[in-house]
Amino acid sequence: MKAAVRPLSPAMPTLFPTEFRALLQRLCGQSARVQGARDQALRARRSALSQSGTFVGHRPYSRGDDLRRLDWSAYARSGELFTKQLEEEERRTAALVLDVSASLAVGTPPRRFAALRLAAVVGALSLTHLDALVVVVPGAGSLAFASFTGSSSLPSLLQHLEALPTVAASPQQAASLLLQRGLPGRVHWVGDFAVPNEHERALHALRRRGARVTGWLPSLPEDCSPPTAGYLRWCDPETGQELAVPVDAAFAAALRHELERLSRQQDQLFGRAGATLRRWPAARALELQPAAYADCLLECAR
Amino acid sequence: MTLLAAWQLLWLVPVVPLVWWWSLPPRPSRVQWTAHLAQVERALAALRRRPPRLSRWRFLLLVLAAVATALAAARPVWHGGDGAQRLVVLLDGSASMAALDADGCSAWQLAQQRVQAVLDDLPEAVEVTVLRAGGSLLRRHGAAARALHELGAPDGSLSVDLPAAVATLATDARTAVWTLTDGQGQAALPSQGALTVVPRDGPNAAVLAVRLADGWPLPQIELEVDVVAFADGTAAAEVRVEGAVVQPAAQSLTLEAGERRTVAFVVARTPAGGALEVAVVVAGDRLPEDDRATVPLAPLPAPRIAVLAAEDGLGPTFAKAAAQALAAEVAGTVVDAQAGAEVGLLLVDGGRVPFVPAAARALTFGTELVAAGAEAGNAAMDPWIRPGSLGWDRRAALGLGLDLSELRIDRAFPKLLPKGEVFLWSDEAPPGERGAAGPVPLAVVCGDGSRASMHFAFRLADSNLPLLAAFPQLLRRAFVRCHGLAEPLRWNAVPPAGEQDLRARATAEDRPLPKFATGDTDLVVFCLVAGLLALACRSWLR
DSSP states (O other): OOOOOOOOOOOOOOSSOHHHHHHHHHHHHHOOOOHHHHHHHHHHHHHHHHSSSEEEEEEEOOTTOOGGGBOHHHHHHHSSOEEEEEEOOOOOEEEEEEOOOGGGGOTTTTHHHHHHHHHHHHHHHHHHHSSEEEEEOTTOGGGSEEEEESGGGHHHHHHHHHTOOOOOOOHHHHHHHHHHSOOOSEEEEESOOSSHHHHHHHHHHHHHTTOEEEEEEEEOGGGTSOOOSEEEEEEOTTTOOEEEEEEOHHHHHHHHHHHHHHHHHHHHHHHHTTOEEEEEEGGGGGOOSGGGGHHHHHHHHO | OEETTGGGGGGHHHHHHHHHHHHSOOOOSEEEEOSOHHHHHHHHHHTTOOOOOOOHHHHHHHHHHHHHHHHHHTOEEEOOOOSBOEEEEEEEOSGGGGOBOTTSOBHHHHHHHHHHHHHHHSOTTSEEEEEEESSSOEEEETHHHHTTTTOOOOOSOOOSOHHHHHHHHTTSTTEEEEEEEOOBTOSSOOSSSEEEEOOOOSOEEEEEEEEEEEOTTSSEEEEEEEEEEESSSOEEEEEEEEESBSSOEEEEEEEOBTOEEEEEEEEEBOTTOEEEEEEEEETTOSOGGGSEEEEEEOOOOOOEEEEEEOSSTTHHHHHHHHHHHHHHHHTOEEEEOOTTOOOSEEEEESSEEEOOTTSSOEEEESOEEEOTTOOOOGGGGOOEESOOSEEEOSSSTTTTTOOOTTOOBSEEOGGGOOSSEEEEEESSOOGGGTTOOSOEEEEEEEEETTEEEEEESSOGGGBSGGGSTTHHHHHHHHHHHHHOOOOOOOOOOOOOGGGTOTTSBOOOOOBOOOOBOOOOEEOHHHHHHHHHHHHHHHHHOO
């Protein structure tokens, strides 16, 4: 008889202790200007020189559209005619899309722990150097969309992050939410991207609207080095599915091969969408040193 | 279907949960939370593996095997059809069943073929008994009955009242009685049970009786043969005497239907013996078994006759002549008497010989018999001159019909005779014994059965016995008497009268056999096979 597996409730360390808050202050003080805002300014400037307003995305061409707004580069890539959507230049903001599904509960420390700390760092940097930060958590109800302005709202951001529930939502929901509320130029998407195909449409939609997306994947050791022995009951915390598998060398090799293929699919997904995927070891979230977040600083500065 | 031991199904109570527990997959040692369950599944698929799990089909097959085994232990039985549970075959084995049809198939063979055909298709549960009526009554039961084991050949009369026998056997409603007969020798056929009549109509001749006068040890045989023929009208018949005879004999005659005729033969048997066969031949005879009678004949004795005679006067001449005449009569030979030689008959004339009466076959004439190593008394040699008033036993086989009235004896020595059956005597008394009561023996026979010796009180040369016409006959009879009586001849059994007339028989319509019970079918083997199949399928199913 199969014993019921208790739902995964990882023992997470304190998410944002005082030491981490101090680390955030140090990171914001030593970081360079967040590059995403400059890009937005340059793009606004180019838009003003060429046409009125800021490019915010594409829509399919229809009869009567101004031919000067046809995006010939998009035509060259896709073979279809798109009309560039322009709007008045808005404030420089960044968007933070968080995946808080149950699948992030795996790992030691849990992938969710690393994702939230990563979001806190990215958010803090954005609040410091940009005008505003939008946090999008699809499926989180009232917490699904939150906007923060200025570095003084960092405590509110951290409190918001701590309050996020574990909820599952599709990537398409996140993209729709972003596009409905206005498109930020820079999007930081933190998640495990376990099913790459589900993200493809969302990433392409964001790309068509001109978003520059950076994917953040807190990586775990078991993402590339699965167990090599033992009779294991594999459980998916998100779906609740279970699979009892005796693990031997052949199975470990086959699983490693599949994980490598998943990794390649994730890279290819972001590559096709013109985005960047950053893998950040989740274990670094436990380190309270600025060096652990060097990748964040570097990526935000690009 | 009935379970003879239904309580055995209680084994399923502990076994099925045990099978369920046994079918469960092993428990994993630890839990591995993962967001990559899809990759785990793909890895398993790449290796063509399946995770251990409870296979419902394997469990169901195992339960099926357990149920089948428990069911087999419960001894399931499938009830067969109703009907007779026992078959009694009443088979007529009388002599008339040997009658043949035109193809040479006897009624006995046909009846056995029909019985065998039915028995081959009879359900195993039916108990079979075969009763052979006629001749020797035989009973076969079970496997021996189904194989019709050693039922013998048709013989004898049908002394069983078939209707009464069938009525007795058919009292049990579960018993089916099947009568197979040709109807011969029965006033009526059974009115109950199944009936099969195998008639063989046609002419038949039979040897009814043979009367035989055997001249043994002489070769002459006198035969009287009673024959009869049953045919429509007269039948031309021929009676033959063949086999161990020097010259086969045959007589033709015309026989009226049912007429008993006697035919006489005089034949000479062969010295080597053999089977003497008497046969009557009629064209188209359906029952050849009763056409002939046979008797085994023993070889004739061919003795070596030794002669001892005192070398005085005409004694040796008479003795040798007598031996030669006797040898010619009985196909013997005359040999010289030598000490230690074995002979069939010793003929002694005069003198003195060491001889114990009846110790060997012998004829002595005026010979003094002494025990070995003893000396003879002189008184025994005193002659009795011309004994008169001679008489002989006219009622015994030895003297019956012989005329010895002309016998004259010159000298006799009655005191030489041993004690024995007196054949020849004198009513007078010897000269020195006047007043003695009773006749004085002059010839006696000693011994009985198959070996005897005959002793005369006078020598051949002292009487006119060799000159009498009855002398050769007396020698033959003495030879026969010395060899004893012949074994009685045993003819083969003469067919009973009721089995000979194939035209006169009881008739009735054939009646079929009733329906038989098919018997219960034991389903244990089927259950076990089903269980094994379930186990085989379970081992094949992954």
